Amino acid sequence: MFVTKKNGEWIPVSTETFLSQVNALSKGLVALGVLPGEKVAIAASNRVEWNMMDIAIQQVGAIVVPVYPNISSADYKHIFNDSAVRFGFVGSKELYDKIKAIQPEIPSLEQLFCFDEVEGAEYYGQLFAKGEGITQNKINELRANVRNEDLATIIYTSGTTGNPKGVMLSHNNILSNVFACEYSIPADEHSKVLSFLPVCHVYERMLHYLYMYLGSSIHFAESMDTIGENIREVKPEVFTAVPRLIEKVYDRIMAKGDEQKGIKRLLFFWAVRLAEQYDVTGKSIWYRFRLWIARKLIFSKWQEALGGNVKAIASGSAALQPRLAQIFLAAGINVLEGYGLTETSPVISVNCLKRGIKIGTVGPLIENVKVKFAEDGEILVKGPNVMMGYYNLPDKTEEVLDAQGWFSTGDIGMMVDEKFLKITDRKKEIFKTSGGKFIIPQMMENKFKESRFIEQIMVLGEGQKFPAALIVPAYQFIRDWAKRKQIDLGEGTPSEIANHPAVQARIKTAIDKMNEQFGQWERVKKIALLEKEFGIDTGELTPTLKLKRKIILEKYKAIVEDFYKGDASHE
DSSP: OEEEEETTEEEEEOHHHHHHHHHHHHHHHHHHTOOTTOEEEEEOSSOHHHHHHHHHHHTTTOEEEEEOTTSOHHHHHHHHHHHTEEEEEESSHHHHHHHHHHGGGOTTOOEEEESSOOTTSEETTHHHHHGGGSOHHHHHHHHHTOOTTSEEEEEEOOOSSSSOOEEEEEHHHHHHHHHHHHTTSOOOTTOEEEEOSOTTSHHHHHHHHHHHHHTOEEEEOSOGGGHHHHHHHHOOSEEEEOHHHHHHHHHHHHHHHHHOOHHHHHHHHHHHHHHTTOOTTOOOHHHHHHHHHHIIIIIHHHHHHTTSOOOEEEEOSSOOOHHHHHHHHHTTOOEEEEEEOGGGSSEEEEOBTTTBOOTTSOOBBOTTOEEEEOTTOEEEEESTTSOSEETTOHHHHHHHBOTTOOEEEEEEEEEETTTEEEEEEEGGGOEEOTTSOEEOHHHHHHHHTTSTTEEEEEEEOTTSSSOEEEEEEOHHHHHHHHHHHTOOOTTOOHHHHHTOHHHHHHHHHHHHHHHTTSOGGGOOOEEEEOSSOOOTTTTSBOTTOOBOHHHHHHHTHHHHHHHTTTGGGGO
């Protein structure tokens, strides 16, 4: 059922073992005094104990509060206090110490347990002995009392603004999504899946339930750094990814292509150019013949690098560059982009091998989910997957959920071919220039990121005469590029690269070229190259890797002000 790599060896846990451990943990929770409706938090990176604890809490009627293991102490304090968490389970010593330090400021938190055996910390394994006096009949009775419409979990959204809000999801919310997505995912009881996106995020968690339901075997990647190696070892049929990861896989493949010489190099880039013309709905026989050759000679190696068995990569959490979807689909690697929110448990729509794929869209709606559009183009959703509301925030719930059950997503979109949902932007992120023209930053950022010289980018310019951009260069790629072009970057530090005239000129050229695809008012007129990547720990990204625009603007205020000093000539 679950497989974990420990000391270089993959250790499996059978369904039978998993179930007996879950029941033993449930008995321990009851012995602790956990009552139906009480909140229990889990903060750990992906591991089998997380899943055991999740089911153990739910089946006694208590409510799971999953928390990211990499958020700030202030966020932990807010989440634990807001939801009145009574018991907490954490993964590591570091997390135990971090939460223990703020426990005096969380009156509801009685006890904290650790999955790792750590000196001075309460070990979660104590629960096994503690629950010995509780009968299985007691657990069965509690489980039988859990109703479909009951609250199952409160998931705090990693808001790009303000404090995280607690999204209340019922058992039915999540299960409706599990059953609706079964059709879309090419996995069964013989499939291996690799898990590395945080399971506290509703997307990966719902998929874990789906994998369990299908009987697929869930393998945990060791870390983000070992994903490539783990994929080759596990040879999964399915894994989930965020666009950032797919971009990195692509960059690595392209770097390998750059290393080729002579005919091999020519063939590699011929195949990539061919892939850039790919269209799901079909091309001429001549195109298909050439693609068949490209798949045999070039793309088969890409597939091998992903283990050789991948039937689908489910991409979610942010917008995927259409060009990347196109290239991977042409290579015979099914990158299936979907769309949803924590508030919708999460999937609303997904590209799917059975229902259809359209590049540049987030696919057809899943079963029993309806969508309509507000006057300004905002996507409104209704279905069994729509949340019960925000915990302790009736006003905020009312803002997004109307009396008929339509949920306002905050995203702008449209239907394509009356079947495929297309997201055009985040409502909150669209801004106007001082000339009154609308700018859609996310769409532009995705376009600019097609340049291999650009790692991260944020387009800005609200209320200004023109848009500008803060850019994090793709440092490793630029070092390799400079070597090939015999450009001296000194030590090749981020500072030397960002300030090097040749690098600045090359990135400016990339921006100018892409600018041609935008209207006059949309074109980015000024750029600044940053020496540090936007990160979660440094506060510029949410745990799901979305840009915290306000924080980035504040952090680079001086650079932004400089963009618009005496800007009349740039109108």
